[in-house]
Amino acid sequence: MTKIAVAQRPRSNLVSRRGLLGMGIGAGAAALLTACGSDNPHELSFWNFYGPSPTPSSTSDWFRSVTDEWNRNNDVKVRPRFIAGSAYMNGNTLQTAFSAGSGPDIFLLSPGDFLRYQNGGALLDLTPYLPAGAREDYVKGALDTRTVDDRVYALPMEIEPLVIYYDKRAFEQAHLAESDLPRTWDQFLDVGAKLTSRNRFGALFETLPGYYQNFVWYPFLWQGGGGAVADGKSIFDSEPARNALGFWRETQRRGISPKAALGGGSGDTPSNLVAGYCAMQQSGIWAVADLKTQAPKFDYGIFPLPIPEGGKQVTDGGGWAFAVNARGKNPEAAARFVAWALASTDAAGVDRARRWNTVAKTNLPPRESVRKAAEAHGDFTSGVLKTFATSIAPTLRSEPRYPPEVYKAISDAIQSTQLSGNAPGGAARQASDVIDNFLLTYRGGSIL
């Protein structure tokens, strides 16, 4: 395959240059009337929220370099298309395109959307395209939520665990020392109260309803041994769920947490923690890179999510995956691209994945070989990233892939207790009933 592609390279370059020229000439008038090249099986669209973005960024660069490298060596070209994060995650662009049968060939998929797309038959089985040994290379559990009946339907590109970030200066101002860093919920509430002032909130948890809010709340549910679905039945009406709902409600009741985050929400540390809006903030590992580029002088630390008395240390590992549209123009080529981009086991492939996880962005790599390469490069050997790799990684649990109905029931329970201050007991029971009702008729991939 590679050989042929190399041999053909000069010719295909010529063609594309001529194509470009033609497009340039006819652009004005032709663009008005024709949808150019949308059915061409040699051009695959790749929708994502990283690049090529209108403004330069390291994540955009990575996407561009990966697609460029692929396009240099292959006849079937991959055309990345940037959609702003807010529109991609909360918007309708992707769904509208899919419902009209013109979804992109390759796209980024979050765990929260996995089952809906899988049950809809929109995802191509990537298993046959994975290089030998690739599946074994993924760290334990990393592929579970993208697997149905032992077939892999999406390839994760990262693992993003959640922690609490804190503002060291705010701690000093409140006369709190390193030893005061809260380990339990009660301690967290006390410290949060001490850090709350006229202009600053003690702690920030997400308030906007959506997949993201559920994602960051799940660890608190799991810490006490709770969950949403087990053996085809709801297990949400439980002590751990009520406690977790109650914990978040308490941060509101005591005035420690705002009812709305700034900027891009509670995952956005520059807008909140750095801006002095809050002193502690729950966010993911991506914030390390955000803070490094956007607020290099900001003095911060991280600590694991607080746990209930007697609870176990656990955090939620999010992360997006590449997926292939099973009804795309050329699913086979698209799958080859995805497998090549994320799962190649040769040195170049490992390095490509390492660059995404440590240079373009900060994540825990989902593959062992990539982790080793990153460590060899000196990443994860010092500072907060070391903490992530050594003390947070072992407590990881993959972001669940609940169907939208389950997600929404839990979301309603969180919103109703956190923001309206309703009793956790009633909210948990109601959510549980909705989930059970839904499970009666649910047919599809197992709910993990």
Place this chain on the structure above:
Amino acid sequence: MRRGAALSADRHKRETRAAWLFLAPDAVGLLVFVAIPMVFALALSLFDVDGFGNYRWVGLDNFHRMLSDPMLGRAIWVTVKYVVLFVPLSFAFGLGLALLVWNTFPGVGVVRTLLFLPNALSLVVIGLLWQFLLVDKQGVLTKMGRPFGLGDVSFLGDPKWALPTYVLISVWYSMGYQMLLFLAGLNDINGEHLDAARVDGAGGWQRFRHVIWPLLGPTSFFVLITSLVASVTGLQAFDLVFVLTKGGPDNQTSTVVFYIYQQAFSFGHFGYAAAITVILVLFLVIVTAALFKVTGGGRLHAR
């Protein structure tokens, strides 16, 4: 006599043909881009549609399901509250402002312009702007509210405040437009009527009550209908919610249109979303027709 009849028949034919030709572009356009999608929506409501090209005939199941959907009930309740607050408030503000700037005074043109200005903005920008102004603790307006004990209020984040805030922003957005409509109506009022009333010794309120208000009837009707429709299905019922709150906090701003959108695009229940749409449009048709009947529709169908 016979020649005249033939002439008029010929003329009638020509007139009919001309009329259809004139109508053609818009008729075709509305058919293709509004009517057919509507019929499509109606058809979708009888299927289970997952958004990935899979259709399954379910008959009236989607309509049945509405009866036992508590969140739909909640969305309807939110819309009802929104309509009940928004329609009268924007009506009162629109009319009040129109009366205020009806007379000329220094700078009246500028004042009218300033009052209309919010309506010229995009809802994307409006949502962004108000989010900034109303940020907890640090927003400019939040800080201004501090002396009044509102410093710790989260206007868009607190379920108790979110809907009223959303209503006020909507009123701010649409009052200028309604003011213009009322101004147009007011300017049609003959000065002589007012003069006569004044000679009869009528005070300001009486002149409003007995001369201005009755003559504004058709304008009021139009304003009422348009703001009702806008507040149920219009941009402000969707775009503004989408940019301001995403339906939160605690579903307190989740209007019916937003709920429809969520059902379709977040959950992939396109059939169910279409069924709600059908009921919603039906409801609007009935309400509009009823209002038409009751009020005589002003002179909307004059001639």
Place this chain on the structure above:
Amino acid sequence: MPVETTDVTRTVDAPPRTPPRPVRRRRPRAGHLARAVIAWAVALITVFPLVWLLLTAFKPEGESFSGGLPSRWTFDNLTFVLTEVPFPRYLLNSAIVSVVVTALALLFHSMAAYALSRLRFRGSGLVLSAMVSTMLVSLPVILVPLFLIAKALGLLDNFAGLIVPMIFNAFGIFLLRQYYLNFPTELEDAAQLDGCGYPRLFWHVVLPLSRPALASLSVLFFLANWNAFLWPLVITSNPDLAVVQVGMSSLQGQYASAYNYVLAGSLIAVIPTILVFLLGQRWLIESMKSSGLK
């Protein structure tokens, strides 16, 4: 009838230099003054958010939440948005779409309105009701079916897709029809005698007479299309076709924490609408009056 219409129109929106109606002159001075003061106060409160936006766009980084004047006036934010982000491209796209939609919509709507108001033919009432009833449907509600149709017609990802489906809107037909109803019948009779056909009558008599109504509708349509967000977001995927509201939202997505840039972008997105409105508001108010909403 029409004479009266134009007459009143002239007084309606009279710039201050035209003498006020005698009725008003007799008003008590104090009341008049109080009203003016209140009106000014309300107007200033109304535009406060916009003034804040204007000031904040010139504030250096880190002052985005402060009230009052910038500590230092800077063009950095605006420059950044105009040079580092393809904002000029967004503006151009929006301008093309808004102008073309407005022009075509005005032409088609006035044709339809003319037929529905001045020509007698069987089924005219039915057509009118059918068209008016489409006013009850909003875009979010028919987004998916509309998208399917647009796709079938090859309107994905090109200017035609941004433009064509947005032209058709019964509101414009309805308003223009109300306006045409007020034309005197003599107008047509005279034209008929000259042997003038319907198209020529429309082009040479009706259109010129409807200038004020068209002018005001053009302002409304331009604003509506400039501000459109949902449809452009869904129908285009080529970044070169991004319109200004879509560009704005992606700016917000990318620079969530760089408020100064986001606000500068908002200001730039808003300026054209304000300009168009300022230039067009006279017509807007005038023809609202003559649109038959009385």
